[in-house]
Amino acid sequence: MSKYEQEVEFNLSESGVHPILLSDLLSDNPNNIDQLLATDLNYPYVNGIPELRENIAALYDGATINNILVTTGAIEANYNTIHTLLNTGDEIVIMLPNYMQIWGIAKNFDFKLKTFHLREENGWKPDLDELNEIVTRNTKLIAVCNPNNPTGYILTENEMKAIIDIAEQARAWILTDEVYCGAERLTDKQTPSFFGRYDRLVAVGSMSKAYGLPGLRIGWVIAPVDTIDQIWARHEYTTISATMLSNKLAAIALSPKVRPRIIQRTRNYIRKGYPILKQWMDDHENTFSVVPPQAAAIAFVRYHLDINSTEFAERLRKEKSVFIVPGDHFGMDKFFRISFGLPPDYLTSGLNRIHDLIMEIKR
Numbered sequence: 001m002s003k004y005e006q007e008v009e010f011n012l013s014e015s016g017v018h019p020i021l022l023s024d025l026l027s028d029n030p031n032n033i034d035q036l037l038a039t040d041l042n043y044p045y046v047n048g049i050p051e052l053r054e055n056i057a058a059l060y061d062g063a064t065i066n067n068i069l070v071t072t073g074a075i076e077a078n079y080n081t082i083h084t085l086l087n088t089g090d091e092i093v094i095m096l097p098n099y100m101q102i103w104g105i106a107k108n109f110d111f112k113l114k115t116f117h118l119r120e121e122n123g124w125k126p127d128l129d130e131l132n133e134i135v136t137r138n139t140k141l142i143a144v145c146n147p148n149n150p151t152g153y154i155l156t157e158n159e160m161k162a163i164i165d166i167a168e169q170a171r172a173w174i175l176t177d178e179v180y181c182g183a184e185r186l187t188d189k190q191t192p193s194f195f196g197r198y199d200r201l202v203a204v205g206s207m208s209k210a211y212g213l214p215g216l217r218i219g220w221v222i223a224p225v226d227t228i229d230q231i232w233a234r235h236e237y238t239t240i241s242a243t244m245l246s247n248k249l250a251a252i253a254l255s256p257k258v259r260p261r262i263i264q265r266t267r268n269y270i271r272k273g274y275p276i277l278k279q280w281m282d283d284h285e286n287t288f289s290v291v292p293p294q295a296a297a298i299a300f301v302r303y304h305l306d307i308n309s310t311e312f313a314e315r316l317r318k319e320k321s322v323f324i325v326p327g328d329h330f331g332m333d334k335f336f337r338i339s340f341g342l343p344p345d346y347l348t349s350g351l352n353r354i355h356d357l358i359m360e361i362k363r
Helices: 031-037 050-057 073-085 101-108 128-134 157-170 225-238 244-253 259-283 309-320 344-362
Strands: 068-071 091-096 112-119 139-145 173-177 201-206 219-222 298-303 335-339
Touching: 031 244, 050 068, 050 219, 050 244, 068 073, 068 225, 073 101, 073 139, 073 173, 073 201, 073 219, 073 225, 091 101, 101 112, 112 128, 128 157, 139 157, 157 173, 219 225, 259 298, 259 344, 309 335, 309 344
Parallel strands: 091 112, 091 139, 139 173, 173 201
Antiparallel strands: 068 219, 201 219, 298 335
16 A cells, blocks of 8 residues: 555545545634644653543543553554564464454564454354354464454444453453544444453554544554553654644544544545445446445455456556555455545546446456
């Protein structure tokens, strides 16, 4: 994505909604602009300015600012959490399909890697029997993503409890990627966090996906205080801190007045974009099948064409200047991940170009 997303006319690979303008973010209070202009461009609190940590803590039952560490994106949160909790050779269990960063870290640092799966034939429900079978006393961490990237599946309360019960039997940590909380398509009820349900748990959030603010590069970790202190120590070695301006802008975005407006904007993009994608797929009879995502601005689509997913994505990029994510990235050929949380004209134009390639392949 980093190589090509800025070079195509239609980027349908992005996993969040269309980014918000700075002017829109600051529109509620004109005084915000003057306050930002008066900002001393120094280091902020390296664990996150208090106002931001207070606004993040308010999103989680029972949390305080001492449970929060602000990071440079969720990607740093994941990286430093893994390096805090695991050592070379430790056993890690990862949900698949998933955002593949943790899988990559496990490969790069020689962890013993096991996987359990969301099953397409069951509407992307997790295979909890498989999870129970592979978790052992040697399992140090179970990594899940809820709502899920790329399927948009939301775990039920019973499924969350089952995952916790399995982890508790092994005294394993749970690392839960919750960056799509707030990006629900079918309900205005926010996806509940795992935080507060288990003592060996780390949850990760971000301004990128549910808030349309990826350029701030603000993420966070929420965990027991002693664990936060250990992750913070590694944070000092990787980034020291996110920027002062990003901290302040994120604090504004998560304030009680502004956050509901941004979340509604996100849901509007998702709820208006999915019908466009669905109609487009329906117009290509017998070409696509999809389990409708419950959340997120992406769909994980199975296609019925005689072409490998990476080859399909490469041809789209080179011949049509459209960018999608091949299923091979998730270890699942004959799928692609596609964005739909985009302006309707942009989305439709990109889909039309994919149609052109499909017709060429079929011919």
